[in-house]
Protein backbone atom coordinates (compact mmCIF):
# COMPACT_ATOMS: atom_id res chain seq x y z
CA UNK A 1 0.00 0.00 0.00
CA UNK A 2 1.31 3.42 -0.93
CA UNK A 3 2.30 5.63 2.00
CA UNK A 4 0.78 9.10 2.21
CA UNK A 5 3.62 10.41 4.31
CA UNK A 6 7.06 8.94 4.90
CA UNK A 7 9.69 10.25 7.29
CA UNK A 8 13.14 8.65 7.39
CA UNK A 9 15.55 9.47 10.22
CA UNK A 10 14.42 13.05 10.72
CA UNK A 11 16.52 15.15 13.07
CA UNK A 12 16.30 18.70 14.38
CA UNK A 13 18.65 20.80 16.47
CA UNK A 14 18.09 24.13 18.15
CA UNK A 15 21.31 25.99 18.86
CA UNK A 16 23.36 22.82 18.53
CA UNK A 17 21.11 21.02 21.02
CA UNK A 18 19.40 17.99 19.41
CA UNK A 19 15.67 18.08 20.19
CA UNK A 20 14.66 15.33 17.77
CA UNK A 21 16.75 12.48 16.36
CA UNK A 22 16.16 9.55 14.06
CA UNK A 23 12.43 10.05 13.75
CA UNK A 24 10.88 7.67 11.23
CA UNK A 25 7.25 7.16 10.35
CA UNK A 26 5.39 5.65 7.41
CA UNK A 27 1.76 6.68 7.27
CA UNK A 28 -0.50 4.61 5.00
CA UNK A 29 -4.02 5.67 4.06
CA UNK A 30 -6.51 5.60 6.95
CA UNK A 31 -3.72 5.23 9.53
CA UNK A 32 -4.29 6.87 12.92
CA UNK A 33 -1.11 7.48 14.86
CA UNK A 34 -0.64 9.11 18.27
CA UNK A 35 2.60 10.83 19.29
CA UNK A 36 2.88 10.63 23.06
CA UNK A 37 5.58 11.55 25.53
CA UNK A 38 6.46 13.94 28.32
CA UNK A 39 6.68 17.69 27.86
CA UNK A 40 9.72 18.77 25.86
CA UNK A 41 10.24 15.30 24.36
CA UNK A 42 9.97 16.67 20.81
CA UNK A 43 6.36 15.86 19.86
CA UNK A 44 5.57 19.29 18.45
CA UNK A 45 8.94 19.40 16.73
CA UNK A 46 8.21 16.11 14.95
CA UNK A 47 4.74 17.23 13.91
CA UNK A 48 5.98 20.60 12.63
CA UNK A 49 8.61 18.84 10.53
CA UNK A 50 5.92 16.58 9.05
CA UNK A 51 3.83 19.66 8.21
CA UNK A 52 6.74 21.53 6.65
CA UNK A 53 6.42 24.31 9.25
CA UNK A 54 10.08 23.73 10.13
CA UNK A 55 12.78 22.11 8.06
CA UNK A 56 14.69 19.11 9.33
CA UNK A 57 18.47 19.23 9.44
CA UNK A 58 18.77 15.48 8.96
CA UNK A 59 16.73 12.74 7.28
CA UNK A 60 14.21 12.62 4.51
CA UNK A 61 10.55 13.44 4.22
CA UNK A 62 8.27 12.54 1.34
CA UNK A 63 4.63 13.02 0.56
CA UNK A 64 2.45 11.10 -1.90
CA UNK A 65 1.71 13.15 -5.00
CA UNK A 66 -1.26 15.45 -4.46
CA UNK A 67 -1.49 14.62 -0.77
CA UNK A 68 -2.08 17.81 1.18
CA UNK A 69 -1.43 18.04 4.91
CA UNK A 70 -3.82 19.79 7.26
CA UNK A 71 -2.55 21.17 10.58
CA UNK A 72 -4.46 22.03 13.74
CA UNK A 73 -2.72 24.09 16.44
CA UNK A 74 -3.21 23.95 20.18
CA UNK A 75 -4.07 27.68 20.18
CA UNK A 76 -6.36 27.52 17.07
CA UNK A 77 -4.66 30.50 15.37
CA UNK A 78 -7.86 31.52 13.63
CA UNK A 79 -7.56 34.73 11.59
CA UNK A 80 -9.05 37.33 13.91
CA UNK A 81 -10.23 39.76 11.25
CA UNK A 82 -12.21 37.14 9.33
CA UNK A 83 -15.46 35.31 10.08
CA UNK A 84 -15.51 31.55 10.55
CA UNK A 85 -16.58 31.12 6.94
CA UNK A 86 -13.95 33.53 5.62
CA UNK A 87 -11.29 31.70 7.64
CA UNK A 88 -12.22 28.65 5.60
CA UNK A 89 -12.59 30.31 2.19
CA UNK A 90 -9.33 32.30 2.28
CA UNK A 91 -7.02 29.52 1.12
CA UNK A 92 -9.64 28.07 -1.23
CA UNK A 93 -9.76 31.39 -3.05
CA UNK A 94 -6.17 32.59 -2.81
CA UNK A 95 -4.30 29.29 -3.06
CA UNK A 96 -6.62 27.00 -4.98
CA UNK A 97 -8.10 29.84 -7.02
CA UNK A 98 -11.73 28.83 -6.54
CA UNK A 99 -14.49 31.29 -7.30
CA UNK A 100 -16.09 32.94 -4.28
CA UNK A 101 -19.35 31.00 -4.62
CA UNK A 102 -17.66 27.63 -4.94
CA UNK A 103 -15.33 28.41 -2.02
CA UNK A 104 -18.30 29.39 0.15
CA UNK A 105 -20.07 26.18 -0.73
CA UNK A 106 -17.09 24.02 0.20
CA UNK A 107 -16.36 25.98 3.36
CA UNK A 108 -20.01 25.74 4.33
CA UNK A 109 -19.90 21.97 3.96
CA UNK A 110 -16.78 21.78 6.14
CA UNK A 111 -18.39 23.93 8.85
CA UNK A 112 -21.45 21.68 8.62
CA UNK A 113 -19.23 18.66 9.20
CA UNK A 114 -17.90 20.12 12.47
CA UNK A 115 -21.42 21.18 13.46
CA UNK A 116 -20.90 24.94 13.17
CA UNK A 117 -22.91 25.93 10.10
CA UNK A 118 -24.96 28.24 12.33
CA UNK A 119 -21.87 30.17 13.40
CA UNK A 120 -20.41 30.75 9.92
CA UNK A 121 -20.65 34.54 10.14
CA UNK A 122 -19.14 34.94 13.58
CA UNK A 123 -15.66 36.24 14.16
CA UNK A 124 -13.27 34.17 16.28
CA UNK A 125 -13.63 36.54 19.23
CA UNK A 126 -17.33 35.64 19.38
CA UNK A 127 -16.68 31.87 19.46
CA UNK A 128 -16.04 29.67 22.47
CA UNK A 129 -12.74 27.78 22.62
CA UNK A 130 -14.34 24.54 21.50
CA UNK A 131 -16.13 26.23 18.62
CA UNK A 132 -12.94 28.03 17.58
CA UNK A 133 -11.01 24.77 17.47
CA UNK A 134 -13.74 23.14 15.39
CA UNK A 135 -13.58 26.07 12.95
CA UNK A 136 -9.82 25.55 12.78
CA UNK A 137 -10.46 21.90 11.92
CA UNK A 138 -13.01 22.89 9.26
CA UNK A 139 -10.50 25.40 7.84
CA UNK A 140 -8.00 22.57 7.36
CA UNK A 141 -10.63 20.11 6.09
CA UNK A 142 -12.04 22.23 3.29
CA UNK A 143 -8.68 22.05 1.49
CA UNK A 144 -9.35 18.29 1.30
CA UNK A 145 -6.13 17.11 2.94
CA UNK A 146 -4.93 13.51 2.69
CA UNK A 147 -3.50 13.68 6.22
CA UNK A 148 -4.48 15.70 9.28
CA UNK A 149 -1.91 16.64 11.93
CA UNK A 150 -3.17 17.71 15.35
CA UNK A 151 -0.86 19.27 17.95
CA UNK A 152 -2.61 19.00 21.31
CA UNK A 153 -5.93 20.14 19.83
CA UNK A 154 -7.73 20.04 23.18
CA UNK A 155 -5.05 21.17 25.64
CA UNK A 156 -6.36 24.75 25.67
CA UNK A 157 -9.90 23.57 26.47
CA UNK A 158 -11.70 22.42 29.59
CA UNK A 159 -12.39 18.65 29.73
CA UNK A 160 -16.03 18.94 28.70
CA UNK A 161 -15.31 21.19 25.73
CA UNK A 162 -12.39 18.95 24.85
CA UNK A 163 -14.86 16.11 24.37
CA UNK A 164 -16.84 18.08 21.78
CA UNK A 165 -13.65 18.58 19.76
CA UNK A 166 -12.48 14.98 20.22
CA UNK A 167 -15.91 13.87 18.98
CA UNK A 168 -15.26 15.71 15.72
CA UNK A 169 -11.80 14.16 15.35
CA UNK A 170 -13.21 10.71 16.12
CA UNK A 171 -15.82 11.12 13.38
CA UNK A 172 -13.04 12.09 10.97
CA UNK A 173 -11.10 8.96 11.91
CA UNK A 174 -14.21 6.84 11.34
CA UNK A 175 -14.60 8.15 7.82
CA UNK A 176 -11.04 7.08 7.12
CA UNK A 177 -8.98 10.25 7.44
CA UNK A 178 -5.31 9.49 8.04
CA UNK A 179 -3.99 11.41 11.03
CA UNK A 180 -1.11 11.97 13.40
CA UNK A 181 -2.00 13.52 16.69
CA UNK A 182 -0.24 14.73 19.76
CA UNK A 183 -2.56 14.60 22.73
CA UNK A 184 -2.80 13.96 26.43
CA UNK A 185 -6.29 12.49 26.08
CA UNK A 186 -5.30 8.85 26.58
CA UNK A 187 -8.92 7.67 26.61
CA UNK A 188 -9.27 8.98 23.08
CA UNK A 189 -6.00 7.33 22.06
CA UNK A 190 -7.21 4.00 23.42
CA UNK A 191 -10.48 3.95 21.48
CA UNK A 192 -9.53 5.71 18.22
CA UNK A 193 -5.82 5.28 17.45
CA UNK A 194 -4.10 2.28 15.80
CA UNK A 195 -0.46 2.99 16.57
CA UNK A 196 1.38 4.82 19.33
CA UNK A 197 4.83 6.39 19.11
CA UNK A 198 6.26 7.23 22.52
CA UNK A 199 8.92 9.93 22.44
CA UNK A 200 11.42 10.63 25.17
CA UNK A 201 14.21 13.20 24.98
CA UNK A 202 13.82 13.54 21.21
CA UNK A 203 13.93 9.83 20.40
CA UNK A 204 11.25 7.25 19.73
CA UNK A 205 11.46 5.30 22.96
CA UNK A 206 8.71 2.84 22.16
CA UNK A 207 6.32 2.18 19.26
CA UNK A 208 3.60 -0.38 18.74
CA UNK A 209 -0.11 -1.08 18.38
CA UNK A 210 -2.39 0.84 20.73
CA UNK A 211 -3.50 -2.31 22.50
CA UNK A 212 0.12 -3.13 23.46
CA UNK A 213 0.63 0.42 24.72
CA UNK A 214 -2.21 0.04 27.21
CA UNK A 215 -1.47 -3.64 28.00
CA UNK A 216 -0.62 -4.62 31.55
CA UNK A 217 2.69 -6.13 30.39
CA UNK A 218 3.92 -2.95 28.63
CA UNK A 219 7.41 -1.75 29.67
CA UNK A 220 7.55 0.02 33.06
CA UNK A 221 8.20 3.49 31.51
CA UNK A 222 5.01 3.15 29.45
CA UNK A 223 3.00 1.83 32.41
CA UNK A 224 4.10 4.83 34.46
CA UNK A 225 3.05 7.25 31.71
CA UNK A 226 -0.34 5.60 31.20
CA UNK A 227 -1.12 5.44 34.90
CA UNK A 228 -0.16 9.08 35.43
CA UNK A 229 -2.49 10.14 32.61
CA UNK A 230 -5.41 8.03 33.75
CA UNK A 231 -5.27 9.40 37.28
CA UNK B 232 -15.59 49.71 27.05
CA UNK B 233 -17.76 52.70 28.09
CA UNK B 234 -16.28 54.18 31.24
CA UNK B 235 -18.99 56.85 31.32
CA UNK B 236 -18.34 60.56 31.03
CA UNK B 237 -15.31 61.56 33.02
CA UNK B 238 -15.66 65.32 33.44
CA UNK B 239 -11.99 65.93 34.28
CA UNK B 240 -10.79 64.19 31.14
CA UNK B 241 -12.61 66.79 29.06
CA UNK B 242 -12.68 69.83 31.32
CA UNK B 243 -9.16 69.48 32.65
CA UNK B 244 -7.30 70.24 29.42
CA UNK B 245 -9.85 72.91 28.48
CA UNK B 246 -9.43 74.71 31.79
CA UNK B 247 -5.67 74.41 31.46
CA UNK B 248 -5.78 75.89 27.96
CA UNK B 249 -8.09 78.69 29.10
CA UNK B 250 -5.80 79.43 32.02
CA UNK B 251 -2.71 79.61 29.83
CA UNK B 252 -4.52 81.82 27.34
CA UNK B 253 -5.62 84.07 30.20
CA UNK B 254 -2.02 84.40 31.41
CA UNK B 255 -0.91 85.21 27.89
CA UNK B 256 -3.58 87.85 27.45
CA UNK B 257 -2.75 89.36 30.85
CA UNK B 258 0.92 89.51 29.88
CA UNK B 259 0.09 91.13 26.58
CA UNK B 260 -2.22 93.68 28.22
CA UNK B 261 0.66 94.62 30.47
CA UNK B 262 2.66 95.30 27.29
CA UNK B 263 0.20 97.93 26.20
CA UNK B 264 -0.44 96.14 22.92
CA UNK B 265 -3.09 97.58 20.69
CA UNK B 266 -5.27 94.72 19.47
CA UNK B 267 -6.59 95.06 15.94
CA UNK B 268 -8.40 91.86 15.15
CA UNK B 269 -10.22 93.59 12.31
CA UNK B 270 -6.94 93.81 10.43
CA UNK B 271 -7.23 90.05 9.93
CA UNK B 272 -10.56 90.28 8.12
CA UNK B 273 -9.46 91.05 4.57
CA UNK B 274 -6.82 88.32 4.78
CA UNK B 275 -9.43 85.70 5.56
CA UNK B 276 -12.21 86.51 3.16
CA UNK B 277 -13.56 89.80 1.80
CA UNK B 278 -16.29 90.98 -0.47
CA UNK B 279 -15.13 92.52 -3.70
CA UNK B 280 -17.10 94.87 -5.91
CA UNK B 281 -16.13 94.90 -9.56
CA UNK B 282 -17.26 97.89 -11.68
CA UNK B 283 -18.47 97.16 -15.21
CA UNK B 284 -18.49 99.60 -18.12
CA UNK B 285 -19.88 99.17 -21.63
CA UNK B 286 -17.31 98.59 -24.41
CA UNK B 287 -18.80 101.39 -26.57
CA UNK B 288 -21.36 104.13 -26.27
CA UNK B 289 -24.95 102.92 -26.53
CA UNK B 290 -28.47 103.04 -25.17
CA UNK B 291 -29.93 101.11 -22.23
CA UNK B 292 -32.64 98.74 -23.48
CA UNK B 293 -33.36 96.83 -20.27
CA UNK B 294 -32.21 97.20 -16.65
CA UNK B 295 -32.86 93.80 -15.10
CA UNK B 296 -31.20 91.99 -16.72
CA UNK B 297 -28.98 94.75 -17.97
CA UNK B 298 -28.95 95.03 -21.74
CA UNK B 299 -27.39 97.84 -23.77
CA UNK B 300 -27.70 98.41 -27.48
CA UNK B 301 -24.31 99.61 -28.67
CA UNK B 302 -23.65 102.21 -31.32
CA UNK B 303 -22.66 99.54 -33.90
CA UNK B 304 -26.04 97.87 -33.47
CA UNK B 305 -24.85 94.90 -31.40
CA UNK B 306 -26.06 94.16 -27.87
CA UNK B 307 -24.03 94.06 -24.69
CA UNK B 308 -25.28 92.35 -21.59
CA UNK B 309 -23.77 90.87 -18.48
CA UNK B 310 -24.69 87.92 -16.38
CA UNK B 311 -24.76 87.91 -12.55
CA UNK B 312 -24.31 91.65 -12.39
CA UNK B 313 -26.48 94.40 -11.03
CA UNK B 314 -27.25 97.65 -12.87
CA UNK B 315 -26.31 100.75 -10.88
CA UNK B 316 -29.13 102.60 -9.23
CA UNK B 317 -30.78 105.31 -11.26
CA UNK B 318 -30.03 103.78 -14.61
CA UNK B 319 -33.06 104.32 -16.84
CA UNK B 320 -34.29 102.51 -19.91
CA UNK B 321 -33.55 104.60 -22.96
CA UNK B 322 -30.71 106.51 -21.27
CA UNK B 323 -27.55 107.01 -23.32
CA UNK B 324 -24.34 105.55 -21.82
CA UNK B 325 -20.66 106.15 -22.62
CA UNK B 326 -17.64 103.77 -22.34
CA UNK B 327 -16.40 105.53 -19.19
CA UNK B 328 -19.76 105.19 -17.39
CA UNK B 329 -20.04 102.76 -14.50
CA UNK B 330 -23.24 100.96 -15.52
CA UNK B 331 -23.19 97.86 -13.35
CA UNK B 332 -21.33 96.13 -10.53
CA UNK B 333 -20.58 92.53 -9.80
CA UNK B 334 -20.14 91.37 -6.19
CA UNK B 335 -17.91 88.42 -5.42
CA UNK B 336 -15.87 86.89 -2.60
CA UNK B 337 -12.15 87.23 -2.45
CA UNK B 338 -10.28 84.51 -0.56
CA UNK B 339 -7.62 86.22 1.54
CA UNK B 340 -3.97 85.27 1.79
CA UNK B 341 -4.41 83.49 5.13
CA UNK B 342 -7.05 81.13 3.77
CA UNK B 343 -5.04 80.63 0.58
CA UNK B 344 -2.13 79.63 2.80
CA UNK B 345 -4.41 77.29 4.73
CA UNK B 346 -5.53 75.77 1.43
CA UNK B 347 -1.95 75.17 0.38
CA UNK B 348 -1.07 73.63 3.74
CA UNK B 349 -4.07 71.28 3.52
CA UNK B 350 -3.23 70.35 -0.06
CA UNK B 351 0.46 69.75 0.62
CA UNK B 352 -0.23 67.80 3.81
CA UNK B 353 -2.89 65.52 2.36
CA UNK B 354 -0.80 64.76 -0.70
CA UNK B 355 2.32 64.17 1.39
CA UNK B 356 0.41 61.82 3.70
CA UNK B 357 -0.86 59.78 0.75
CA UNK B 358 2.51 59.79 -0.99
CA UNK B 359 4.33 58.74 2.21
CA UNK B 360 2.42 55.47 2.59
CA UNK B 361 3.80 53.40 -0.33
CA UNK B 362 7.48 54.19 0.38
CA UNK B 363 6.80 53.72 4.10
CA UNK B 364 5.40 50.26 3.45
CA UNK B 365 8.28 49.48 1.08
CA UNK B 366 10.88 50.58 3.64
CA UNK B 367 9.19 48.48 6.33
CA UNK B 368 9.25 45.40 4.10
CA UNK B 369 12.87 46.08 3.07
CA UNK B 370 13.78 46.37 6.74
CA UNK B 371 12.12 42.98 7.41
CA UNK B 372 13.80 41.05 4.59
CA UNK B 373 15.57 37.83 5.47
CA UNK B 374 18.52 38.68 3.21
CA UNK B 375 20.95 40.70 5.32
CA UNK B 376 22.11 43.16 2.58
CA UNK B 377 18.53 44.22 1.80
CA UNK B 378 17.69 44.49 5.48
CA UNK B 379 20.78 46.64 6.13
CA UNK B 380 19.89 48.87 3.20
CA UNK B 381 16.44 49.39 4.74
CA UNK B 382 17.93 50.19 8.15
CA UNK B 383 20.47 52.58 6.60
CA UNK B 384 17.84 54.50 4.62
CA UNK B 385 15.60 54.83 7.65
CA UNK B 386 18.44 55.98 9.89
CA UNK B 387 19.70 58.53 7.36
CA UNK B 388 16.26 60.06 7.00
CA UNK B 389 15.56 60.07 10.71
CA UNK B 390 19.04 61.29 11.58
CA UNK B 391 19.07 64.52 9.55
CA UNK B 392 16.91 67.61 10.05
CA UNK B 393 13.86 67.93 7.83
CA UNK B 394 14.85 71.51 7.02
CA UNK B 395 18.16 70.30 5.60
CA UNK B 396 16.39 67.54 3.69
CA UNK B 397 13.98 70.05 2.14
CA UNK B 398 16.86 72.26 1.00
CA UNK B 399 18.85 69.33 -0.35
CA UNK B 400 15.86 67.83 -2.08
CA UNK B 401 14.70 71.09 -3.63
CA UNK B 402 18.07 72.44 -4.75
CA UNK B 403 19.77 69.16 -5.65
CA UNK B 404 17.24 66.54 -6.68
CA UNK B 405 14.64 69.09 -7.70
CA UNK B 406 17.08 70.90 -9.97
CA UNK B 407 18.42 67.67 -11.46
CA UNK B 408 14.96 66.33 -12.25
CA UNK B 409 13.41 69.71 -12.99
CA UNK B 410 10.79 69.33 -10.26
CA UNK B 411 8.36 72.07 -9.45
CA UNK B 412 8.65 73.76 -6.06
CA UNK B 413 5.40 72.21 -4.90
CA UNK B 414 6.30 68.69 -6.09
CA UNK B 415 9.75 68.87 -4.52
CA UNK B 416 8.23 70.05 -1.24
CA UNK B 417 5.62 67.30 -1.13
CA UNK B 418 8.12 64.58 -1.99
CA UNK B 419 10.65 65.79 0.58
CA UNK B 420 7.97 65.86 3.26
CA UNK B 421 6.64 62.41 2.37
CA UNK B 422 10.06 60.75 2.22
CA UNK B 423 10.81 62.14 5.66
CA UNK B 424 7.50 60.79 6.96
CA UNK B 425 7.98 57.46 5.17
CA UNK B 426 10.92 56.60 7.43
CA UNK B 427 8.70 56.96 10.50
CA UNK B 428 5.77 55.21 8.81
CA UNK B 429 8.13 52.30 8.08
CA UNK B 430 8.98 51.83 11.74
CA UNK B 431 5.31 52.10 12.74
CA UNK B 432 4.31 49.51 10.12
CA UNK B 433 7.14 47.18 11.11
CA UNK B 434 6.25 47.35 14.81
CA UNK B 435 2.59 46.64 14.01
CA UNK B 436 3.45 43.70 11.73
CA UNK B 437 5.75 42.24 14.36
CA UNK B 438 3.03 42.59 16.99
CA UNK B 439 0.82 40.11 15.10
CA UNK B 440 1.42 36.71 16.76
CA UNK B 441 3.69 34.29 14.89
CA UNK B 442 0.90 31.71 14.94
CA UNK B 443 -0.96 33.78 12.34
CA UNK B 444 1.97 33.41 9.91
CA UNK B 445 2.14 29.69 10.63
CA UNK B 446 -1.60 29.15 10.18
CA UNK B 447 -1.35 30.91 6.81
CA UNK B 448 1.68 28.82 5.89
CA UNK B 449 0.04 25.44 6.61
CA UNK B 450 -2.91 26.54 4.48
CA UNK B 451 -0.52 26.99 1.58
CA UNK B 452 -0.34 30.79 1.44
CA UNK B 453 3.05 32.14 0.46
CA UNK B 454 4.70 34.97 2.42
CA UNK B 455 3.27 37.71 0.23
CA UNK B 456 -0.25 36.28 0.44
CA UNK B 457 0.04 35.80 4.19
CA UNK B 458 1.19 39.40 4.58
CA UNK B 459 -1.53 40.77 2.34
CA UNK B 460 -4.50 38.74 3.51
CA UNK B 461 -3.68 37.78 7.08
CA UNK B 462 -1.02 39.96 8.68
CA UNK B 463 -1.56 43.48 7.32
CA UNK B 464 -5.34 43.51 7.90
CA UNK B 465 -4.69 42.72 11.55
CA UNK B 466 -1.70 45.03 11.83
CA UNK B 467 -3.57 48.03 10.42
CA UNK B 468 -5.73 48.77 13.50
CA UNK B 469 -2.62 48.50 15.65
CA UNK B 470 -0.73 51.09 13.60
CA UNK B 471 -3.54 53.65 13.31
CA UNK B 472 -2.88 55.60 16.53
CA UNK B 473 0.82 55.99 15.81
CA UNK B 474 0.20 56.81 12.15
CA UNK B 475 -2.30 59.48 13.22
CA UNK B 476 0.33 61.05 15.44
CA UNK B 477 2.88 60.95 12.66
CA UNK B 478 0.54 62.62 10.19
CA UNK B 479 -0.24 65.37 12.71
CA UNK B 480 3.51 65.98 12.91
CA UNK B 481 3.56 66.14 9.13
CA UNK B 482 0.93 68.88 9.04
CA UNK B 483 2.97 70.95 11.47
CA UNK B 484 6.28 70.19 9.75
CA UNK B 485 4.83 71.36 6.45
CA UNK B 486 5.41 74.89 7.78
CA UNK B 487 9.09 74.34 7.00
CA UNK B 488 8.20 74.37 3.29
CA UNK B 489 8.03 78.17 3.50
CA UNK B 490 11.84 78.08 3.19
CA UNK B 491 11.49 77.12 -0.46
CA UNK B 492 9.06 80.00 -1.00
CA UNK B 493 5.83 78.02 -0.88
CA UNK B 494 3.17 80.32 0.54
CA UNK B 495 1.71 77.95 3.08
CA UNK B 496 -0.16 78.98 6.20
CA UNK B 497 3.02 79.98 8.05
CA UNK B 498 4.50 82.00 5.20
CA UNK B 499 1.13 83.66 4.58
CA UNK B 500 1.14 84.63 8.25
CA UNK B 501 4.57 86.27 7.93
CA UNK B 502 3.52 88.19 4.83
CA UNK B 503 0.33 89.43 6.47
CA UNK B 504 2.28 90.61 9.50
CA UNK B 505 4.56 92.60 7.20
CA UNK B 506 1.46 94.28 5.77
CA UNK B 507 -0.60 94.78 8.91
CA UNK B 508 1.89 95.00 11.82
CA UNK B 509 -0.46 92.83 13.87
CA UNK B 510 1.83 89.91 14.82
CA UNK B 511 -0.14 88.63 17.82
CA UNK B 512 -3.45 88.48 16.03
CA UNK B 513 -1.93 86.81 12.99
CA UNK B 514 0.09 84.21 14.88
CA UNK B 515 -2.86 83.35 17.10
CA UNK B 516 -5.03 82.95 14.01
CA UNK B 517 -2.35 80.82 12.34
CA UNK B 518 -2.06 78.63 15.45
CA UNK B 519 -5.84 78.23 15.62
CA UNK B 520 -5.99 77.19 11.97
CA UNK B 521 -3.23 74.59 12.44
CA UNK B 522 -5.07 73.34 15.50
CA UNK B 523 -8.27 72.95 13.47
CA UNK B 524 -6.39 70.81 10.96
CA UNK B 525 -4.65 68.61 13.51
CA UNK B 526 -7.76 68.16 15.67
CA UNK B 527 -9.81 67.15 12.62
CA UNK B 528 -7.20 64.62 11.58
CA UNK B 529 -7.05 63.30 15.14
CA UNK B 530 -10.83 62.88 15.22
CA UNK B 531 -10.79 61.11 11.85
CA UNK B 532 -8.13 58.67 13.05
CA UNK B 533 -10.05 57.94 16.25
CA UNK B 534 -13.15 57.30 14.16
CA UNK B 535 -11.22 54.79 12.04
CA UNK B 536 -9.77 53.19 15.13
CA UNK B 537 -13.27 52.54 16.42
CA UNK B 538 -14.36 51.18 13.06
CA UNK B 539 -11.44 48.86 12.48
CA UNK B 540 -10.99 48.04 16.15
CA UNK B 541 -13.99 45.71 15.90
CA UNK B 542 -11.93 43.44 13.67
CA UNK B 543 -9.55 42.69 16.50
CA UNK B 544 -9.78 39.29 18.16
Ligand SMILES: Nc1ncnc2c1ncn2[C@@H]1O[C@H](COP(=O)(O)OP(=O)(O)OP(=O)(O)O)[C@@H](O)[C@H]1O
Pocket residue numbers: 014019037038039040041042043044045046
Ligand atom coordinates in the same frame (compact mmCIF):
# COMPACT_ATOMS: atom_id res chain seq x y z
N1 LIG C 1 12.02 27.35 18.22
C1 LIG C 1 12.72 26.74 19.18
N2 LIG C 1 13.90 27.25 19.57
C2 LIG C 1 14.64 26.64 20.53
N3 LIG C 1 14.26 25.52 21.15
C3 LIG C 1 13.10 24.96 20.80
C4 LIG C 1 12.27 25.53 19.80
N4 LIG C 1 11.18 24.76 19.65
C5 LIG C 1 11.32 23.76 20.54
N5 LIG C 1 12.47 23.85 21.22
C6 LIG C 1 12.95 22.93 22.25
O1 LIG C 1 12.86 21.63 21.73
C7 LIG C 1 12.45 20.73 22.75
C8 LIG C 1 11.25 19.96 22.25
O2 LIG C 1 10.18 20.86 22.09
P1 LIG C 1 8.76 20.39 21.61
O3 LIG C 1 7.93 21.64 21.53
O4 LIG C 1 8.89 19.60 20.38
O5 LIG C 1 8.27 19.49 22.81
P2 LIG C 1 6.84 18.83 23.06
O6 LIG C 1 7.07 17.39 23.18
O7 LIG C 1 5.89 19.29 22.02
O8 LIG C 1 6.48 19.44 24.47
P3 LIG C 1 5.05 19.93 25.03
O9 LIG C 1 4.33 18.72 25.49
O10 LIG C 1 5.43 20.82 26.17
O11 LIG C 1 4.38 20.68 23.92
C9 LIG C 1 12.17 21.53 23.97
O12 LIG C 1 13.29 21.41 24.84
C10 LIG C 1 12.08 22.95 23.47
O13 LIG C 1 12.56 23.84 24.43
Ligand SMILES: [Mg+2]
Pocket residue numbers: 043044045151152
Ligand atom coordinates in the same frame (compact mmCIF):
# COMPACT_ATOMS: atom_id res chain seq x y z
MG1 LIG D 1 4.19 20.58 22.01
